[in-house]
Amino acid sequence: MEAIGQFIPLILIFAIMYFLLIRPQQKRLKEHKAMVQALRRGDQIVTQGGLIGKVSKVKEEDEVEVELADGVRVRVVKSTIAQVLNKTEPAEG
Template structure:
């Protein structure tokens, strides 16, 4: 009986850690992956480095997108470094 009483606090601590730390982090990662997968040409984005730009080219298989950060200045950005999407464009009909 004492063995079970010693394991119960460990199980409770793990359950609390799972619901307070691990599960929300997994949800946040899943939401970020969905946001990056839904990028379209014309979306205004912010990178993790703080650069604001407009997506000019999206390749489905590539891990990069082209972003215009000033008129005539485009840079290639790795998709996973995109922090947020400021303005979504409407899909073409």
């Protein structure tokens, strides 16, 4: 019985770590994945490097083509997109 009493603080610390650190991180990862999957042409984005541009083409792989300025297009890996500033409305049809 005494051995179980010694493990209770360790179990409590693990439970607190799970609810304060691991669960919120998993939630953020899921939200980021949904944001990246919902990217469309015309969305204004910010990359993790701080570049702001407009999505000009969404590729099948894990890439998007982003227009940073007139005629300046770069390929960006989807996972490095930090934020979507302006969403484009879906075309009705």
